[in-house]
Amino acid sequence: MSESQHGALRLRVKRIEAVTPEINRYTFGAADGSWLPPFSGGSHITVLIPADGDTRRNAYSLMSSPYDTSEYQIAVRRVDDGKRGSLAMHTNVREGDILLAGIPANLFPVSKHARHHLFIAGGVGITPVFAQLEELSLKGSSFELHLAVRGPEHAALGHELKERYGERVTLYGHDGESRLNTMDVLAGRPLGTHAYVCGPTRMIDDVVNSAHALGWSDSNIHFERFEDLGSTGDPFSVTLARSGAVIEVSPEQSLLEAVEEAGHKLPYLCRGGACGECETEVLELDGTIDHRDDWLSESDRATCKLIMPCVSRATCTKLVINA
Amino acid sequence: MLITGIKSRPVYDELTPMASGLIHLAAGQGSGGKALVRLLRAMTPEQLAATTVLYSTESFTGQNYLIDLQQFKVRDLAVFPTNADAVSGLDAYLATAKMGTRLYLTGSEGFIGTSMQVATSYGMNRDEVLREHAGSFVRRVWCAHCGHYSENVTHRIFECPGCELNLIVRDHYSGRLAAFQGVKADSEVPGEMPENEELDT
The missing domain is CATH 3.40.50.80 (Nucleotide-binding domain of ferredoxin-NADP reductase (FNR) module)
Known part of the structure; x- marks a missing residue:
């Protein structure tokens, strides 16, 4: 299996395809030609992207088959006003380049007990579903997909899945008129149905609210946000209690990125406020924390004793964290 | 509600309407x-x-x-x-x-x-x-030898109706089988039976 370098995989860019006006698909192989670590459907990797002299760490879902570890595929949507990681992927990365990436982690696995799997995705949110459907298809599980796109030119990935899975895939918006109605899709489902949603925040909220209105319990509703929750905002400074280092967090970077740039380390996994790995104790605070994660409970947020450095910020005159 | 030291026994709830359901x-x-x-x-x-x-x-x-x-x-x-x-x-x-x-x-x-x-x-x-x-904590017992399920077992030692072995009821509950496990009572020294007792019924 491919050797990792300081815990990072060395990936060679084998192919780059434009699949929509905004989305490129990248196919990677191990730089040394060996096998890559195996993964399960719904997994993501964190890709280290050189950009403007910095390194951006963006998490991307793996969309290739979990049963073929000779290569990994990701899809990257270009976001022009983001933190420029996706822009660097689109403009700087060429076939044959070597990129570093973390080993796969899965925060969006399929349920082992579901009797039927119901996927709802929007736009580039389709990427984890590619690998999940491949896994379920080979296991012979029951599934269906409802995919909404913004127009015919954005429907290429949806057509690929339609080709593979036929009637089990329903597209919306590819013809410029049909629209996804989540109440209709979720209503009247048999017991043991699990819903998975990946897409813009509005779509996730819509599915969760519809499912609740239909009496679904939370353990049957699974979601992953692909939108960069955008840890951008006003600058602030943070003190690391153990070293005494004072670090300035600029408007364009997250607390985690600022700490890494200053040469310190914090634990992390998803870099999107979902997994809980980077949870850090707040020792002193003069001001308020701007919680942007999906991890902390309401009571944790209110007490401001914990912060998720990968996405959350602070409006404060003093912040000391236990790191 | 009976308190036991049996870790594998389910922790039961109290029935109240679940408002989120339709x-x-x-x-x-x-x-x-x-x-x-x-x-x-x-x-x-x-x-x-x-x-x-x-x-x-x-x-x-x-x-x-x-x-x-x-x-x-x-x-x-x-x-x-x-x-x-x-x-x-x-x-x-x-x-x-x-x-x-x-x-x-x-x-x-x-x-x-x-x-x-x-x-x-x-x-x-x-x-x-x-x-x-609700009611008595009589046990449902699964025989590890013949697979027979016995309902309403009240004593530590009983004869399995399936294979007629004398079984001892262990304090181990299986959620999958929905039963306590019964195993041969005198397997160490044949004929030497452990003391019988009434279960926590």
Whole structure:
């Protein structure tokens, strides 16, 4: 299996395809030609992207088959006003380049007990579903997909899945008129149905609210946000209690990125406020924390004793964290 | 509620209406009828109209709450002469049930356990089911040697009706089998039996 370098995989860019006006698909192989670590459907990797002299760490879902570890595929949507990681992927990365990436982690696995799997995705949110459907298809599980796109030119990935899975895939918006109605899709489902949603925040909220209105319990509703929750905002400074280092967090970077740039380390996994790995104790605070994660409970947020450095910020005159 | 040191025994709940559900199915047996009555009393008229009750009159302790249950304006009340029939009735109901259904189980450990096996087979999750124990803690025992299930076991040592071995009932409950495990009582020294005792019934 491919050797990792300081815990990072060395990936060679084998192919780059434009699949929509905004989305490129990248196919990677191990730089040394060996096998890559195996993964399960719904997994993501964190890709280290050189950009403007910095390194951006963006998490991307793996969309290739979990049963073929000779290569990994990701899809990257270009976001022009983001933190420029996706822009660097689109403009700087060429076939044959070597990129570093973390080993796969899965925060969006399929349920082992579901009797039927119901996927709802929007736009580039389709990427984890590619690998999940491949896994379920080979296991012979029951599934269906409802995919909404913004127009015919954005429907290429949806057509690929339609080709593979036929009637089990329903597209919306590819013809410029049909629209996804989540109440209709979720209503009247048999017991043991699990819903998975990946897409813009509005779509996730819509599915969760519809499912609740239909009496679904939370353990049957699974979601992953692909939108960069955008840890951008006003600058602030943070003190690391153990070293005494004072670090300035600029408007364009997250607390985690600022700490890494200053040469310190914090634990992390998803870099999107979902997994809980980077949870850090707040020792002193003069001001308020701007919680942007999906991890902390309401009571944790209110007490401001914990912060998720990968996405959350602070409006404060003093912040000391236990790191 | 009996407190035991048996870690594998399920931790039971108290039945109260689960407001997030749209359809309610309450299945009870014997003295569990009391918990069903309390549950139905706590429901709104809308919840009652969306509730089906399955009740088995089989009882180890002789308790019967059928007359009390008949006072409520529920969608349907189905009565069964045995627990096994009630569990079959539950299976038939869940076969066509939709997401949004909440299940309430009450009665003996064996009844709750075998009903839970059915609910699990339809993919119901723990946050869709409440279980309240009622009546005696007689045990359902699975024989590790012949696989026979014995209901209402009250003593530590008993003869398995399946293979006629003397079994000792271990304090180990299997949620999957919905039973305590019974193993040969004198396997170390044949003929040397451990002391018998009444179980925590």
